[in-house]
Amino acid sequence: MKMNQDSHSTHISQKFNQELEEIRSQLLEMGGMVEQQVKDAVQSLLDGDSQLASEVRAKDHQVNQLQLNIDEYCTQILARRQPAASDLRLVLAVIRATADLERIGDEASKVARATLKLAEEGASPCGYIEVRHLGNHVRQMVQDALNAFARFDSKQALAVLREDENVDLEYRSATRALITFMMEDPRSISQVMSIMWVLRSLERVGDHASNIAEYVIYLVEGQDVRYSEIEQIEAAIAQRGRSLQPNN
Template identity: 90%
Template sequence: MKINPENHSTHISQKFNDELEEIRSQLLEMGGMVEQQVKDAVQSLLDGDTRLAKEVRAKDQQVNHLQLEIDEFCTQILARRQPAASDLRLVLVVIRATADLERIGDEASKVARATLKLAEEGASPRGYIEVRHLGNHVRQMVQDALNAFARFDSAKALEVLREDENVDLEYRSATRALITFMMEDPRAISQVMSIMWVLRSLERVGDHASNLAEYVIYLVEGQDVRYAELAQIEAAIAQRKQATQASD
């Protein structure tokens, strides 16, 4: 059954409504925290700002704590309310999504750690433009995935999945360019390798954003699209949309 955001979470028990809304709000709060982590981590690297890098790493504990709180709240809802249908999907999606958000925070922390390492070794001669572009790209993916969740918008989630392919292409292109540079100038291998690990972390952020988008599609469309090809997901959503329009 497809979720209609207008009538989702309407129950006899107002308390149950409030609990479902609370886990949605908490997930979005956690998402905002990790999105800011990614932004600050990239900025710390570009500016060589070790203070900001340390703040990013310190914030990781807050993200971890919030994940535990949300998971515990979801467990209580499952035990007390025994939700079904779309409500059950919502709770399951929140549990899954917090795990991916926590991993995004971990990747941001790795980028911040690279900032501290490069501050000691000396800045890399190449790769900062690539970090800026890829960092902006994956941060937008995270933001779009969270907006899709907030609005029960499977079309926006599908856009995030399409962007993941572009991120992968961008990552591979940047990696090839940096490998070529290291072959030409081995003196900078250590610093450039740090940038390559940063790019790898950012690419992983894009992967986790894609996971978030898949959860939104599952939540809204009632179809688990993990491991499905993009073309299959697009076809399934289009078919369901046509069926819905035909029944109206």
């Protein structure tokens, strides 16, 4: 069964409908908090704002607690309702997605930690343009993945997966440029290495956004696409769409 926004609101039990909507709402709330963490972490680095970096790190505890709360709620639903089909996929997708959101928060915290380190050592002589570009790119991926989850939109989720390939290219290009800079100016190695670790964390944010997009496709299409190539996923979605069309 292909899932859409109305699929989980057709149960006899209104309470069950509310429970499913609640876990989805909690996931999106957590996602909004994590997305802001990424934005603030990058901004703290670009501005050299140690106070903002400290706030990003402090929010990590809230994100962790949200994950625990959502996991507990999902566990209760599984135990009480024993959901099947699309309802079960929704609960499982929420559990998986919250784990990736928590890891995105961890990566944002690492960026904030690098900001504090650079504040002590002195700002890096390069790499800030790359951080800004990559940071904006992966934050948009997180936002798009969450929007896809909110709308049960497998096409938007697929677009997020495509963007991950562009992020990987951008990351590798930035890394090569920074390595070249360090070779030309060995005195900059410590600061530039911090920027490289920031870029690595941002690239990982993109990976986790892609994971969430894969869960959306699993939720909507009923097919686990982890470890699949983009072309395979596109073909599977297209084939499923054709099979669901009424015969002429």
